[in-house]
Every structure is written in C-alpha cells, then in structure tokens.
Amino acid sequence: MKLGVEPRVLSRSILLVVPVILTLDMATLIYAAFKGAFPATVSLGSPLAYRNIYIHVPIALSSYLLFALAALGAMLYLWKEDPRGAKLSYTAVVLGVVYAALTLITGSTWAQESWGVAWNWDPKQTAVLFLFLAFLAYFPIRRSISDPERRERVSAAYAAAAFSLVIVSFLANRIVESLHPTGQAIQQFSAEPVTGVLFGLRMLFALGTAISLLAVGYLGLTPPRILGASVAVVGIIAALALASPIVGGEIYRVVDAKLDSSGNIIELVVSDGSGEREVVFDNPIPSPIVPAITIDGRITIVGHLIKLKDEGFEVVPHWSTPLGVALYTLSISALLLRRWNKDDLNSSNANTIS
Amino acid sequence: MKMSTILLSLGIAVVIFAAGLYMVYSSTYSDVSTLATLSSPTRVTVQGSPLMMGVGEATLIINGEPYRARIQGYYGIAEPLSGEGRSYAFFFLTGSDGYSVLALYDAREFTSKYGGSPVFEDTVVVDGVFRPEVTASVQGADLEFTITNIIEVKAILKGCHASYDGEKAVVAG
Structure with a gap:
C-alpha cells in the first residue's frame, strides 16, 4: 500500500476535505428533510414520512459499505498479516455498528407510519438486526482475548465471516416476500429529476461522510472539536425547527x-x-x-x-423525520469527537503510510 | 497457519450465511392457507391476496348479527343494522390454494389510517386474531359467500412498494 503521499500532507488534506463533505452532507440532509419531494399518494400514513428515504437509505448503504471495508481489511490482515488491514477492519466495524443501529432506528420509526407497525419481524428488518448483533458481538469477542496477535487474528477472522450477513441482508427482501422495497423501487423513486438529483446527492455525501469518518479513524486524526460540535448544533437546531409544528396543538x-x-x-x-x-x-x-x-x-x-x-x-411532518435528522447528526458529531488513538488497537504502527 | 485461519473464517462465513438465510426464510409471512389447520383463536400475521368485490350494497352477517355493507372495490364498510355496536371495514384475503378468510377491522381506525380511498396492493399482510369459531356471510350485489373464518385485524402491515413509482409531490412555498 504505497500511496506515495507524505503522511502529514495526506492527513492535512483529509482534515481540509472532511469539513467540506460534512457541510454538503448536512446541507442536503436538512434540505431533504424540509423540502424533499415525496410520493404524491401512498398506501398508508403520511406521504411526508417518505422524506425518510433521504435519511434512512443512505445510512443503510453506508453501513453495508463500512462492513464490506471491514471484511476487506480483515482479509488483508489474514492474508498478508498487514497490521493496516487489522486497523482498517476495526475502525470500519466501530463505524458500521453505529450506522447499522441508525439504520434500524430510522427504519423502524418510518415503518411505524408507513407500514402500520414499527417492528414486525419483516425478513429485511430481521436480517439487519441479525447483522447488527453479529457485528456488535465483535467487541466482547475482541476484548476477551488478551494476547494482541491472537486478538487481531480472531477479530479479523470474525469480521470477515460476519460479512456474509451483509449479503443475507441485501438478499432478504429479494428472495422472500417482504414489506421492505427492493432497489428497483428506489430506482423508480429516483427516476424523476425532482427526486433523483436530491437522492443522488444524499447518497454521494452520506457515503462521503462515512468514508471521511473511516479515514479520520484509520489515520487517528483529530478534527477540530468545533467541527463535531457544529454538526451537533446544526443538526439539533434543524431537527427542532422541523419538529416545531408537531409540538403543541392537535x-x-x-x-x-x-x-x-x-x-x-x-x-x-x-x-x-x-x-x-x-x-x-x-x-x-x-x-x-x-x-x-x-x-x-x-x-x-x-x-x-x-x-x-x-x-x-x-x-x-411525521415525527420520524426530525428524529432521524437529530440521531444522524448527533452520531456523526460523536464519531468526529471520538479520540481513536486511545482505543484498544495494538497495531500501533498501522497508521503509518509509506 | 495463515491459510488455516482464512479457511476457518470462510467456514464460519458459510455457517453464518446459512443460518442467516434460514432466519430470513423462516421470518417470511405465512400464507392465509395455513390458517385452515387452526381450530382455536390464535394471534397470527398472514399474507394473502385481496379479493375484488365490485361496488354496491350488501348484507354482512357476523355470528347471526346483520350489518349493512357498502362495498367499494377491495373493501367494504359495514354498519350494524341495529344502529348500535361497532362498524367494521372488511375485506377478503385469499391464500395460495384458494382458501379465504374475512378480515374485519375497526372502521374508525381503518378510515383514520387509510383515508377515504385506500389503495390495496397485490398482497396484503395483516396482524390480528384468527377466530375460527366465528362465522360470517356476505350476501348482495355480486357477492354470495359463506365464510367460516374471521381475522380480527389489529394492524394492516402495508408494503410500500406501490408508493415509489407514482407521481411525486412537494409542499408549496
């Protein structure tokens, strides 16, 4: 993995790019929550609840991407014994678990309105829950092993194996009857310019944020605290403004x-x-x-x-939309404020880029 | 040793994948036909195809009590002839082998959730209590069914597939 870039230059570049990506992610998120187009008529509930598509779907795909990168890093470690693979895997699992939790919450609150019930053991819901729990188990397994080398090996083997549940989750609503729409429905939704452009930008910037957080964690960078705090403040203000019509009055x-x-x-x-x-x-x-x-x-x-x-x-709006905005922005903020160097990684040289 | 660890990981991946697939297949919704084997009231979540009933007036009789029914396509609204008691929204769900049940849903809750002109998709999933001891029949208009199976619906779990390919809207201003 010779990148041909001075580590300091790369770190500085990433720290410059991250605020730009976050700004674009926040801007499109807030615009979508307030102004995003939605289906004119729906089978059940408020059509405005479908604005959650701009929040829930990008988060869900980000979690898939992060778990895929966790498996990639794990295989790199197992194959080449490259400590950078172990670090990439660990960082991606930490982020992926947060994104998977957000996927479950934002999906369930939306389902409460648009499916008629928040949780009904739908095959897709069940598969994502199984995926989340499998990667959550990564942490106690990891911490139960005191020998550093063995810990990395077992963690990597487990992360690579658990990736198979991403495939199961992806297939769940395609191989059996599910209330959850497939990618085809999402394509139909975004086929028109009024929805397609915004949805495309949401996907791009949300995935960009996930990759940015991964880069920050992998390299052990320390973004200015004001950045994490700003994301939280902007997100909370936007969520409160969005929710304000719901509060008070019938x-x-x-x-x-x-x-x-x-x-x-x-x-x-x-x-x-x-x-x-x-x-x-x-x-x-x-x-x-x-x-x-x-x-x-x-x-x-x-x-x-x-x-x-x-x-x-x-x-x-339906309450699930401001809740989704608040949870997403607070999670991004918390991950930005996280100090990765204090974590239990023993591949101490893993962040050296040659 | 590297290869053995990778092979072990792949082996675990296969096991997890198989367990995941089994979990997905076992969490899919049961067909309405499976209710035929039940003989006592049971909480169920089942899927079936809604039956097009046409449009018109009909009489619905539930355990001997008559209701005046207005049928509007896939569903009807039934009000007690006595003027007292609950009104129901009702619709038929047919299973893969042709077995049908009558789904009864509180009319007030139905209209407050679905509005004045609800859309029924090809497959409808309902959560409710199957009551094989209750008999019902519908007579009138184009219909003449005698049904011996009822589901008291707690919730209609709507797929949202049909919502995505229609027209889009925005809030003005």
Missing part, C-alpha cells in the same frame, strides 16, 4: 377532501384517531401539496398530517 390526519374546479380545497374530513370531523372553508384554500390532484384523480392532501389554523391549516 394533529389531525386528512381522511378525505373536496376540491373546487380550480383545485382549491373547500372541505376536509379529518380524524384525530378517536373520531372524524368535517372542516369547511368559507374561502377555498390553495392546496399546500403540489400537485393538488394526481393524473388519475387522487387528491394529494389525503393522508397528510395537518394542524388546523384560524383560516386554513398547516401540513406537518
């Missing part, structure tokens, strides 16, 4: 609606879960959802969560 779900010939809303049937009520507007209100009606005649405000106002209403 939230209703639109069960049905009537539009006038211009597509303006003249009447809503709303439900608070215990009963329905009709809300008639003296002055027709332009639909806050564009388009107001689909080509096949379905009214797009139906299913949305709203808050009634004096003369009108406001569409509010």
Whole structure:
C-alpha cells in the first residue's frame, strides 16, 4: 500500500476535505428533510414520512459499505498479516455498528407510519438486526482475548465471516416476500429529476461522510472539536425547527377532501384517531401539496398530517423525520469527537503510510 | 497457519450465511392457507391476496348479527343494522390454494389510517386474531359467500412498494 503521499500532507488534506463533505452532507440532509419531494399518494400514513428515504437509505448503504471495508481489511490482515488491514477492519466495524443501529432506528420509526407497525419481524428488518448483533458481538469477542496477535487474528477472522450477513441482508427482501422495497423501487423513486438529483446527492455525501469518518479513524486524526460540535448544533437546531409544528396543538390526519374546479380545497374530513370531523372553508384554500390532484384523480392532501389554523391549516411532518435528522447528526458529531488513538488497537504502527 | 485461519473464517462465513438465510426464510409471512389447520383463536400475521368485490350494497352477517355493507372495490364498510355496536371495514384475503378468510377491522381506525380511498396492493399482510369459531356471510350485489373464518385485524402491515413509482409531490412555498 504505497500511496506515495507524505503522511502529514495526506492527513492535512483529509482534515481540509472532511469539513467540506460534512457541510454538503448536512446541507442536503436538512434540505431533504424540509423540502424533499415525496410520493404524491401512498398506501398508508403520511406521504411526508417518505422524506425518510433521504435519511434512512443512505445510512443503510453506508453501513453495508463500512462492513464490506471491514471484511476487506480483515482479509488483508489474514492474508498478508498487514497490521493496516487489522486497523482498517476495526475502525470500519466501530463505524458500521453505529450506522447499522441508525439504520434500524430510522427504519423502524418510518415503518411505524408507513407500514402500520414499527417492528414486525419483516425478513429485511430481521436480517439487519441479525447483522447488527453479529457485528456488535465483535467487541466482547475482541476484548476477551488478551494476547494482541491472537486478538487481531480472531477479530479479523470474525469480521470477515460476519460479512456474509451483509449479503443475507441485501438478499432478504429479494428472495422472500417482504414489506421492505427492493432497489428497483428506489430506482423508480429516483427516476424523476425532482427526486433523483436530491437522492443522488444524499447518497454521494452520506457515503462521503462515512468514508471521511473511516479515514479520520484509520489515520487517528483529530478534527477540530468545533467541527463535531457544529454538526451537533446544526443538526439539533434543524431537527427542532422541523419538529416545531408537531409540538403543541392537535394533529389531525386528512381522511378525505373536496376540491373546487380550480383545485382549491373547500372541505376536509379529518380524524384525530378517536373520531372524524368535517372542516369547511368559507374561502377555498390553495392546496399546500403540489400537485393538488394526481393524473388519475387522487387528491394529494389525503393522508397528510395537518394542524388546523384560524383560516386554513398547516401540513406537518411525521415525527420520524426530525428524529432521524437529530440521531444522524448527533452520531456523526460523536464519531468526529471520538479520540481513536486511545482505543484498544495494538497495531500501533498501522497508521503509518509509506 | 495463515491459510488455516482464512479457511476457518470462510467456514464460519458459510455457517453464518446459512443460518442467516434460514432466519430470513423462516421470518417470511405465512400464507392465509395455513390458517385452515387452526381450530382455536390464535394471534397470527398472514399474507394473502385481496379479493375484488365490485361496488354496491350488501348484507354482512357476523355470528347471526346483520350489518349493512357498502362495498367499494377491495373493501367494504359495514354498519350494524341495529344502529348500535361497532362498524367494521372488511375485506377478503385469499391464500395460495384458494382458501379465504374475512378480515374485519375497526372502521374508525381503518378510515383514520387509510383515508377515504385506500389503495390495496397485490398482497396484503395483516396482524390480528384468527377466530375460527366465528362465522360470517356476505350476501348482495355480486357477492354470495359463506365464510367460516374471521381475522380480527389489529394492524394492516402495508408494503410500500406501490408508493415509489407514482407521481411525486412537494409542499408549496
């Protein structure tokens, strides 16, 4: 692995690039959470809950990438006894486990709204849980071995073997009936420019963040604390701003609606879960959802969560989206603030790049 | 020794992979047909194909109690003729061998979650209590079924596949 780059130059370059990637990741994340396009009509729940696609899917694919790199590093160590492989593997497992936990949480909170229940032992959910637990077990196994060389060897063998669960997880919703969509559904979602560009950027920058964190951890770099703190502050402010319409006041779900010939809303049937009520507007209100009606005649405000106002209403997001923004940014922040040099790696020279 | 460790790792990978596949296959949803073997009330999660019932009026009878039903495609809303008691949303789920059950869901919860014109996908997964001791029949419109199997639905677990390829929308402003 001769990179032909001075370690100091490489480290400095990475420390310069990481804030740029993080800024782009945060910017697209927040834009997607506030403004991202979503399916006009959905089978169940609030269509706005589908903005979680910009949060959950990039996190999930980042975890797959990190576990794949963990297996790659492990095989490098087992084959060449190169300590850099062991360090790459360990760092990627630490990050991958955090990303897998985020995948489970962001997926389950979204499922609560869009599948009707947060956890139902769906094959894909079960496979990701199994994957997460398998890599979580890496740490007690590792710590139970006191001999450094044996510890690295067993850890590497285990990380390489556990990678097979990434394949199982990837296949789960493709080989059996699952509520979880396949890659084909994601391709259909991102086929239009209004969703495709933003989704593509989210994937690019979220994967960029995962690789950046891996580089920081692998090289034992110390990003300025202000960077980690800034990510947390920006993320929390964005999540609170996104969640603010949800807090206070009664939230209703639109069960049905009537539009006038211009597509303006003249009447809503709303439900608070215990009963329905009709809300008639003296002055027709332009639909806050564009388009107001689909080509096949379905009214797009139906299913949305709203808050009634004096003369009108406001569409509010599902709580899973601000929660996802908060958890993702706080996790990135915590990983940036982590001091990798204090970890239990004994391949002390592994971060030397020649 | 290097090779033996790599081979051991590959061996463990194969075992984990097989265990993972078994776990995935065993966690898939049971078909509605599997309910035919149950003889007592049981909590179940099953999948089946919804039956197109057409559009019209019908009478639903559950354990001798009549309901006035409005059928709207794949589902209907049934209100007790007596004017008292629960109203139900109902739909048929058919298994791979043609075995059908009648799924009953609290009408208020159904409409509050699904809105006025719910979309049914090719396969619907429901979580609920299978009650083989309850009998029901639907008569009227194009329908004449006698059903001896009921699922009291706790939740409809909707796949979201159909949502992705439709039109997209944004919030104005």
